[in-house]
Amino acid sequence: MAWTVRLANALLAGCLVISAAPAARAADTVTVGAEDSWYPFSGLVKGKLQGMTVDIVREAFKTVGVQVRFEPMPYARCVALARSGVQLACFDTFRTPDTESEFLWHSPSLFRVDYLVYARAGAKRRHLGVRDLEGRRVAVTRGYEYGAEFDRNTKIQRELSSSDESNFRMLLAGRVEYTITAKIIADKLFKAHPELARKFKVVGLVSRNDVYMAFSRRHPDGPQEMARFEKGLRIIRENGRLQAIERQWLHRAD
Numbered sequence: 001m002a003w004t005v006r007l008a009n010a011l012l013a014g015c016l017v018i019s020a021a022p023a024a025r026a027a028d029t030v031t032v033g034a035e036d037s038w039y040p041f042s043g044l045v046k047g048k049l050q051g052m053t054v055d056i057v058r059e060a061f062k063t064v065g066v067q068v069r070f071e072p073m074p075y076a077r078c079v080a081l082a083r084s085g086v087q088l089a090c091f092d093t094f095r096t097p098d099t100e101s102e103f104l105w106h107s108p109s110l111f112r113v114d115y116l117v118y119a120r121a122g123a124k125r126r127h128l129g130v131r132d133l134e135g136r137r138v139a140v141t142r143g144y145e146y147g148a149e150f151d152r153n154t155k156i157q158r159e160l161s162s163s164d165e166s167n168f169r170m171l172l173a174g175r176v177e178y179t180i181t182a183k184i185i186a187d188k189l190f191k192a193h194p195e196l197a198r199k200f201k202v203v204g205l206v207s208r209n210d211v212y213m214a215f216s217r218r219h220p221d222g223p224q225e226m227a228r229f230e231k232g233l234r235i236i237r238e239n240g241r242l243q244a245i246e247r248q249w250l251h252r253a254d
Helices: 002-027 052-063 075-084 164-172 183-192 222-238 241-250
Strands: 029-035 042-045 048-050 067-073 089-094 111-120 137-141 157-161 178-181 200-216
Touching: 029 042, 029 052, 029 075, 042 052, 052 067, 052 089, 052 111, 052 200, 052 222, 052 241, 067 075, 075 089, 075 200, 089 222, 111 164, 111 183, 137 164, 157 164, 164 178, 164 183, 164 200, 178 183, 200 222, 222 241
Parallel strands: 029 067, 029 089, 137 157, 137 178
Antiparallel strands: 042 048, 089 200, 111 178, 111 200
């Protein structure tokens, strides 16, 4: 009788372990928002999310045993969902005085990017900074941060659009005088759209920014998942994997 009871208890315990296993596996999968139009950092290409940030985030989480699922969406929506707590996190985000208190920030950052001023190829002005754009029409992407000095300057006439491609097309059409983006973004865009190539040139610099995955302060898992991500990010920075991903994307032909 005692043996029968022990056997029944053992079987019950085994069933509990088996039933708990899917929950444990589910707990090691996180879902984050991903900017869908900032390629080659993060963008939808032929219906698939690709980019340097995508690979860095995936590798950092993988290093600490976490699988990540990405939800591609426009950047403005991504940030809004993370800010409200609906989404765990969102990338690619700049840490500025205006966003500092809205999110949780990991250390170190993912990488650093320069935001350059582009004009049409025949433009004469050069070495422009933020103040040189005051009173000028500048195409920018809705919801993007461009650095505190630019973002807080109300004298700049901003023309909002949904993407860097739209910004360059506005610039080409003469609707604006300038647009702002990173060089690698512009170069990839010109390769994808040859009709835009050789139509523009760099005429200034507005900011140098560290890029992050912004974790939600209002999502219940925000602090613990940021800690796990931060641990993984430090590991891949120290073992060279992060730098290898950067080199791979900087030298891609597409």
